[in-house]
Amino acid sequence: MSSDFHQHAPNVFRLLTPAGNLTASGLKRELEPGPASTLGARVASFFAQHADGADRLVGAMPFDREARDYLYQPAELSFAKFQPRRATRAGDLGSQPWIVSAEPPAENYGAAVTRALAMMEASKSSAEELRKIVLSRSLAITAPQPIDREALMQHLSQDTSVTAFQTPLPGGTAALMGATPELLVSREGRQVVSHPLAGSARRYIDPVRDRESARWLENSNKNQREHREVIEAITDLLAPYCTDIFIPDGTTLRATATMWHLGTRITATLKSDDTSAAELAALLHPTPAVCGMPRVASAAAIRELEEYDRGFYAGAVGWVDRSGDGEWYVALRCAEVNGCNVRVYSGAGIVPGSEPEAEIDETSAKFLAMLSALGIDEGGYPLKEIAA
Ligand SMILES: C=C(O[C@@H]1C=C(C(=O)O)C=C[C@H]1O)C(=O)O
Numbered sequence: 001m002s003s004d005f006h007q008h009a010p011n012v013f014r015l016l017t018p019a020g021n022l023t024a025s026g027l028k029r030e031l032e033p034g035p036a037s038t039l040g041a042r043v044a045s046f047f048a049q050h051a052d053g054a055d056r057l058v059g060a061m062p063f064d065r066e067a068r069d070y071l072y073q074p075a076e077l078s079f080a081k082f083q084p085r086r087a088t089r090a091g092d093l094g095s096q097p098w099i100v101s102a103e104p105p106a107e108n109y110g111a112a113v114t115r116a117l118a119m120m121e122a123s124k125s126s127a128e129e130l131r132k133i134v135l136s137r138s139l140a141i142t143a144p145q146p147i148d149r150e151a152l153m154q155h156l157s158q159d160t161s162v163t164a165f166q167t168p169l170p171g172g173t174a175a176l177m178g179a180t181p182e183l184l185v186s187r188e189g190r191q192v193v194s195h196p197l198a199g200s201a202r203r204y205i206d207p208v209r210d211r212e213s214a215r216w217l218e219n220s221n222k223n224q225r226e227h228r229e230v231i232e233a234i235t236d237l238l239a240p241y242c243t244d245i246f247i248p249d250g251t252t253l254r255a256t257a258t259m260w261h262l263g264t265r266i267t268a269t270l271k272s273d274d275t276s277a278a279e280l281a282a283l284l285h286p287t288p289a290v291c292g293m294p295r296v297a298s299a300a301a302i303r304e305l306e307e308y309d310r311g312f313y314a315g316a317v318g319w320v321d322r323s324g325d326g327e328w329y330v331a332l333r334c335a336e337v338n339g340c341n342v343r344v345y346s347g348a349g350i351v352p353g354s355e356p357e358a359e360i361d362e363t364s365a366k367f368l369a370m371l372s373a374l375g376i377d378e379g380g381y382p383l384k385e386i387a388a
Pocket residue numbers: 134136182197198199200261289290314332333345346347348349350366
């Protein structure tokens with residue numbers, strides 16, 4: 001297929017997981033868009049109304065629970081077994097410098113972290129004590145030529161510890177593309193799995209430094225506290241819908257090519273077949289891993305402190321089928337891609353004790369998954385080597 005096709009073809013949805021690859025192409029019908037609170041009901045009535053076409057809806061939910069989602073029934077679905085991925089070098093997407101502009105500049109992000117810490121301190125004696133605010137920043141990138149989405153997917157999927165994704169955005173030209181390490185929720189029959197990550201450290205090429213970084217993360221009280229908030233929130237939200245909620249003792253380390261994370265694989269059994277994967281995703285989203293605690297107050301703080309609308313970044317991307325099964329991932333380590341324009345996002349959980357410089361560094365490290373797939377560094381210059 002020509003690269004021209006991949007640059008302009010709308011409605012390509014891809015999810016490349018270690019369990020297999022899903023590709024959906026073309027559009028048969030859009031799901032009536034709406035907020036997260038009505039997603040479960042809209043999906044159920046879609047399948048009740050339409051007996052024809054693919055038995056699956058694919059797409060994405062934005063970060064803001066009140067904003068309209070974008071899911072659709074594709075014209076065609078194809079599945080492939082996981083295949084070892086072709087090794088390609090970063091940098092072959094073009095070797096001229098790209099234009100990269102930090103929006104907001106890193107210093108402004110540091111100042112927003114300081115303000116978030118002050119907001120948490122000031123709320124301490126109130127009933128709605130703010131315990132965590134996830135703050136993000138972005139890089140606006142202009143490529144020397146339109147992004148070849150197929151090549152970018154190839155690069156993103158080289159890290160086999162993550163799920164590479166591509167989902168069309170409303171409007172018909174832009175796509176959200178990324179490589180997420182975080183499963184929001186999956187449902188297969190009555191079996192539910194959620195694998196939240198919170199608490200992060202950079203990886204290093206030097207193995208000794210890399211191990212030190214992992215050990216630091218495991219022993220960091222701040223990161224363990226951040227992680228506990230997420231597990232508690234997910235468990236509380238699942239409790240009315242599930243039995244046998246199982247949380248393993250202690251966190252485990254999850255490694256991507258560029259980051260260490262604290263993770264916990266939560267499993268549960270649904271009480272009713274009627275609760276679909278889409279309903280579960282809409283229930284859990286946004287978890288404190290991408291928003292904060294408590295949810296409504298931290299979302300309000302994000303609106304006040306961030307200088308842009310997150311759109312579909314830190315939303316959820318995935319699918320749900322007619323039986324209610326599905327898989328939803330947190331839309332992280334991703335970018336909106338539109339022609340030559342790429343907007344990359346990354347965020348970090350701010351809790352009392354966080355330091356602005358460390359959060360700037362953590363968000364820079366989280367940009368790397370996308371930047372190395374594009375073949376550039378934060379200055380827009382060709383990368384000499386992939387981070388890890
Ligand atoms: C918000 C992001 O990542 C989230 C925040 C994390 C943290 O604060 O430690 C870790 C994993 C993700 O849940 C991001 O990558 O943009």
